[in-house]
Amino acid sequence: MAAPISHGHVLVEGFTVVPVRYSAKSKAGHCLYLKSHNVQGQDGFKPRERTLFILNVPSYCTEACLKRVFSPCGKVLNVYIHDKPTSGPSPPKISKFFPLTTESLGFKVAYIVFKDVGSVQKACQLPYKTPLILSTPETPLLTGMRKWCADYAARQVDIGELQTEVSNYMEKFESRMEQEKEEAKEAEGVPDAEGWVTVTRHTKNKAAVKFAVGEHRHRGRKRKKEKDIASFYSFQLRESKREHIATLRKKFEEDKQRIALMKAARKFKPY
Structure with a gap:
């Protein structure tokens, strides 16, 4: 068209x-x-x-x-x-x-x-x-070819410019890390809107490891619940074993009585 x-x-x-x-x-x-x-x-x-x-x-x-x-x-x-x-x-x-x-x-x-x-x-x-x-x-x-040569020349690294850029980047990075560290210290021990408290631990390499106290408590309750469930099933297992042993003993006594009756019935009585 x-x-x-x-x-x-x-x-x-x-x-x-x-x-x-x-x-x-x-x-x-x-x-x-x-x-x-x-x-x-x-x-x-x-x-x-x-x-x-x-x-x-x-x-x-x-x-x-x-x-x-x-x-x-x-x-x-x-x-x-x-x-x-x-x-x-x-x-x-x-x-x-x-x-x-x-x-x-x-x-x-x-x-x-x-x-x-x-x-x-x-x-x-x-x-x-x-x-x-x-x-x-x-x-x-x-x-x-002229563009390729110009691109190749532009890719040549100037050591001084590279060192300056790396130094500036590291200064900004360290400044940002210090600011985050200060903010973490200010927020430590203050509960948020949901009631969580952030606790900060600083290691030797100056890295901040954060964890929530509420989450730690939740994990503790979860482990306790799992332990209670395991204890409950252990109690049931012990009770079932005890009942089984009692049943076997009762059956053993009944069998002893039955055998005694059978022996008495087979005795010879001439008079």
Whole structure:
């Protein structure tokens, strides 16, 4: 089915198709799919009226590149690139040397936040016959061998920066541990809403081991109950053995009397 063409721009399933090329000399093309960002609820980072949602973004495309390409539609405030559609901003890079997530090499999605409401509509009306150029001589995008070399150089660890980051992390960690220790001391002996009392024991390695007194008492009652049940069954077992022995004794006495009668009946009486 042919895509509908309206005023020079092509629509496919509600998305505006915009062709792009890596450079002005490139013969191979690529297409981006644009539409207004519509989600339920309010998103402070990506307002619905001023956010453009883009699919099929190449992995080599950067936030600066998208900002430059769509700036003619209006002033761009923020650009977010994600591996898949999501709400909120991109996760912050806490560490330079220890990233929490790995970068995806496939196509991505992007969100462009404009200053004016009409900028999204202008972007969705971009003509299909005029491709956008991603890499220019003034702002080139690194690909191929140059990108690999740049990535390799970026992965080289600077010992001084690494030591500084590790030292800062350890200072924050120790400060957080001291704060938790102080909070545990303040909360010690104070019952909570359910009546539980938290008792803290500090070991030699300064680690706090917490347990609840109520839980300890509950375990004691549970063990006592199990012991009582075991004692009850032991009492029943002793009583059953005693009754069985008494029954055997009674039967033994009856058998003795029966044997005595039988012996008396067999005696010879001539007169």
